[in-house]
Amino acid sequence: MLTEANSPQPSVHGPLGQARSGRLSAVGCWLSALFGMPNYPRYIAHQHRCHPGAPVLSEKEFVLAELERKHAGGAGRCC
Amino acid sequence: MPRLITALFSLVAAAGWGMLALHRGETVSAAWLVLAAIGTYLVAYRLYARFLADKVFALDPRRATPAERFENGRDYVPTGRFVLFGHHFAAIAGAGPLVGPVLAAQFGWLPGTLWIIIGVVLAGAVQDFTILVGSTRRDGKSLGQIAKEEIGPVTGTLAMVAVLSIMVVLLASLALVVVNALRDSPWGVFTIGCTIPIAVLMGLWMTKWRPGKTGEATLIGVVLLIAALIGGRYIASSELLAPYFSLSAMTLAWSLIAYGFTASVLPVWMLLAPRDYLSTFVKIGTVLLLAAGILFVLPDLKLPAVTRFIDGSGPIFAGKLFPFCFITIACGAISGFHALVASGTTPKMLRRETDAPFIGYGGMLMESFVAVMAMCAAAVLDPGVYFAINVPMGALGGSLEAASQTIQGWGFAVTPDQLTTLAASMGESTIVGRTGGAPSLAVGMAQIFSGATGAHLAGLWYHFAILFEALFILTTIDAGTRVGRFMIQELGGRLWAPFARTSWYPASIIASALAAAGWGWLLIQTVLDPAGGIGSLWPLFGISNQLLATVALAVGTTLIIKSGKGRYAWVTLAPLVWVVSITFTAGYQKIFAADPRLGMLAHARRAAEQVAAGTLDATVGARQIFNDRFNSALCALFLTVAAALIVSAVTQWIQIYRKRVPVTSTETAFVETAYAD
Numbered sequence: 001m002l003t004e005a006n007s008p009q010p011s012v013h014g015p016l017g018q019a020r021s022g023r024l025s026a027v028g029c030w031l032s033a034l035f036g037m038p039n040y041p042r043y044i045a046h047q048h049r050c051h052p053g054a055p056v057l058s059e060k061e062f063v064l065a066e067l068e069r070k071h072a073g074g075a076g077r078c079c
Numbered sequence: 080m081p082r083l084i085t086a087l088f089s090l091v092a093a094a095g096w097g098m099l100a101l102h103r104g105e106t107v108s109a110a111w112l113v114l115a116a117i118g119t120y121l122v123a124y125r126l127y128a129r130f131l132a133d134k135v136f137a138l139d140p141r142r143a144t145p146a147e148r149f150e151n152g153r154d155y156v157p158t159g160r161f162v163l164f165g166h167h168f169a170a171i172a173g174a175g176p177l178v179g180p181v182l183a184a185q186f187g188w189l190p191g192t193l194w195i196i197i198g199v200v201l202a203g204a205v206q207d208f209t210i211l212v213g214s215t216r217r218d219g220k221s222l223g224q225i226a227k228e229e230i231g232p233v234t235g236t237l238a239m240v241a242v243l244s245i246m247v248v249l250l251a252s253l254a255l256v257v258v259n260a261l262r263d264s265p266w267g268v269f270t271i272g273c274t275i276p277i278a279v280l281m282g283l284w285m286t287k288w289r290p291g292k293t294g295e296a297t298l299i300g301v302v303l304l305i306a307a308l309i310g311g312r313y314i315a316s317s318e319l320l321a322p323y324f325s326l327s328a329m330t331l332a333w334s335l336i337a338y339g340f341t342a343s344v345l346p347v348w349m350l351l352a353p354r355d356y357l358s359t360f361v362k363i364g365t366v367l368l369l370a371a372g373i374l375f376v377l378p379d380l381k382l383p384a385v386t387r388f389i390d391g392s393g394p395i396f397a398g399k400l401f402p403f404c405f406i407t408i409a410c411g412a413i414s415g416f417h418a419l420v421a422s423g424t425t426p427k428m429l430r431r432e433t434d435a436p437f438i439g440y441g442g443m444l445m446e447s448f449v450a451v452m453a454m455c456a457a458a459v460l461d462p463g464v465y466f467a468i469n470v471p472m473g474a475l476g477g478s479l480e481a482a483s484q485t486i487q488g489w490g491f492a493v494t495p496d497q498l499t500t501l502a503a504s505m506g507e508s509t510i511v512g513r514t515g516g517a518p519s520l521a522v523g524m525a526q527i528f529s530g531a532t533g534a535h536l537a538g539l540w541y542h543f544a545i546l547f548e549a550l551f552i553l554t555t556i557d558a559g560t561r562v563g564r565f566m567i568q569e570l571g572g573r574l575w576a577p578f579a580r581t582s583w584y585p586a587s588i589i590a591s592a593l594a595a596a597g598w599g600w601l602l603i604q605t606v607l608d609p610a611g612g613i614g615s616l617w618p619l620f621g622i623s624n625q626l627l628a629t630v631a632l633a634v635g636t637t638l639i640i641k642s643g644k645g646r647y648a649w650v651t652l653a654p655l656v657w658v659v660s661i662t663f664t665a666g667y668q669k670i671f672a673a674d675p676r677l678g679m680l681a682h683a684r685r686a687a688e689q690v691a692a693g694t695l696d697a698t699v700g701a702r703q704i705f706n707d708r709f710n711s712a713l714c715a716l717f718l719t720v721a722a723a724l725i726v727s728a729v730t731q732w733i734q735i736y737r738k739r740v741p742v743t744s745t746e747t748a749f750v751e752t753a754y755a756d
Contacts, residue, residue, distance in 0.1 A: 028294065033158060034165040035359050036424075037293040046152030060290035066153065067286075067352040071561060072581070 038066035085125045092118025099189075099384075106379040109455040112188075113373060116196050116451045120444045123200040128440040131205065135639060135647040136212045138432040143752040145219040146428050155219070157430040160437050166428065167442045169359045170420045171207070172366070174551045175410030175624075176450040178256055178516035181457040181523075182617060183407040184465065185395040187385035188458040190404045192451060198405070198412030199447035202654035206628060207417045208439035209635035209651055214422035215429050216746040222422040222631060229637045229745060230728050236570075238630070241720040243566050244713060245623040249416075250339070250559045250598035252620040253552045255605055255613055258331045259515035260549060265324035266315035266506050266542050268331075271549045272324070273307035274354065275338070281353035297356045304357060308546055312538065315506055332606050335556065336599035342557035343564045343591035351557050358554040361547045366445075369452050369524065376530040382458040382465060387490075394470040394489075395514070396614040397676040398668065402661035406621035411450025413658065415627025417443065418634075431754070456523030463493025464501060468519040471612050472512030482511050506538030515613045517548045563594030604706050609699070618669060619710060625662045626721040629655060633728040640732055643742055648732075659725065666718045670711045679714075683707035 032039060040059045047056045057065060095115025099107060132138045149155040158166070183191035214220055220228075223238060261267045277300050285296040314320050326334070342350045391399035396407065410416070421439060429435060457465060463486050467475070475482035479495040486493050502510045505525060510518060521544035528540040565581065567590040572579020578586045605616055632655040639648050672678030675685040686703040689695035734740040 030162060032294055033162040034169075034363075035293075035297070035356055036166055037297075037356070038291065039152075040291050042156070043152040046150065050150075058290075060286065063286055063291050063293070064346075064348055067348045068346070069154065071347040071351050071355070071558065072565065 088121035110377045128436040132436045140433045143750040158428040160434040167425045171417045177453045179409035180454040181516040184457040185393045189384040195411045195450045203413035204440040204443035207443040210418045211421040211439035213638040214426040219426040247597040251601035252616045256515040260517040262328045265321040266311035268324040269314040270311040277303045278353040282349045286348045339560040340595040343560040372527045378459040380458040402665040405661045406665045409621045418631035463491040505541040564590040679707040679711045
């Protein structure tokens, strides 16, 4: 767990490493959303906006928790 | 202007259907089939999906969706409609729409194609769309929760047991497809085997070495996958290495069971999640590639439009056109499993209600299109080759010469030389009797693609097709075993609470072992049984999947009636009546038909007589008898549970109709969206 003081800022790279702005970044965002990949910047942005001051997960913790949640129940994949 | 576009699409559809109708008795280009399908989809989307959206569901762009109201940056995330379309499609599509049409091609390409196109427009896409809207208006609740709240809690546990047993049949059928495709195929085994270390590497990359870089890991995985595909050719042609990768059906079956168990116990980042990304990438890529291939090469359909096997004498699976064509197509026209996705991740990501027709109805049209392409890939084969691949070796006579004689007896010419040459060009020792649908789809695809790239690449294309089918199926097997494990833990937790703790290793190991043993046992029995095969397991899967669709349609009808739109209830009621009639007829025939090729109890009786007469080995006979009775019981269980759910739904409709029960909407109250557009 990180505290508010040392938590990362929202403008970090996305899952496809889209640190640069522009078209490449847009394609990266699009693809990672299509694949349903864990999106850390989006999570951080959400925490900052809706739960300011609350502790946030580190990127590694977040990714592990997301992968676990995505595959925990229900029918993720069909026939 | 919109009317002009609709008229244009209607013309496209009419041109396609017209050309198909005029070309009776001669070969016809696959282009017309593709055109008929696309034209029909576009007209249906513009007219029928619009009608459902406006009149039946009254979708409202001002109404906030669960994704907006519960946005949490994780599962509730408002998502653009094109991204969500891809996401939803990747979740609903798998091996089902590819395998089903290939098997149903035994009736010729026409009956299956008609059902794939008409069925999706009036039934499958309606089901997915209805459940998506129903779930979105109920905070993204699952089909199970909705059924429990709308129809009654009595059937809650029963429904869960039914879904679990349907899953067992599904996983066993799909695993059998992989076993048949990879048996004695060093190239295939090497390539598929490589996906396991590749997945582990990807998992380490995205969680340990470069946390969060799932995209990077997927790119690396895809590159390694292509390397494994190309490398497989050298393994297969190496006299030293090939024997190590040439596995028997039994070894493969046990390996799959071990794999399913391991993937269910291990943390998901290690195996399951990375393979899922790899599979999604390959899935979307392959669908686009197949469409491009068919449109670029425009091959001729060589299979007859209708074969004589519509009378029920088909060698691939038993049963007449009605109901077994509809059962065999399975996922391409309507699939109950989609209702689980449409009430799972997708409703939590829908940005606006008015995106639902595109995602729910449109996504299913896309799946149907995949099924049409699979049908094309089967129908471009010479009929003789198609039957040589898909009929079990036992029924073909045991040798190449006997096989070609048998097939000529059915009226399709094929020579032993032709089959040997074809197998060699695919990089395999033999393709005869490679049942299960995947190999013949792969040969068809290889023929289509090598029409564009040259014949020397046929082997590579064949193994590419096998690779992606096996990849889809293994993704279903590992995810399915894990879902089964969670269900068993939940059910077990009702008897002894600690068993439900998912992080407790003993419970998760026992539940995973039970889940893997369930489908694994069915798989092993089918592999051991000389009379068994995809022809006995796939219809059972088709029946169970469509029974789930009847439950989804019954729930959908209830939702429409309760929203006060009872006069439009026919949109789900009509497909419900049709799907009930095909599933219950098929289920009844599978259990009770007097023909031992079709009826499982009659088959058991014949085995008992053969054992008594000394013409059948007693051990083999006992196994056949047990399998037949067990599968009959399973089938009867599915029918009973579905019937119970439908009867309780119908009772409720009648009470509402007679005004004994007031019509009360169970939708979440309207909240206005904060989005500007």
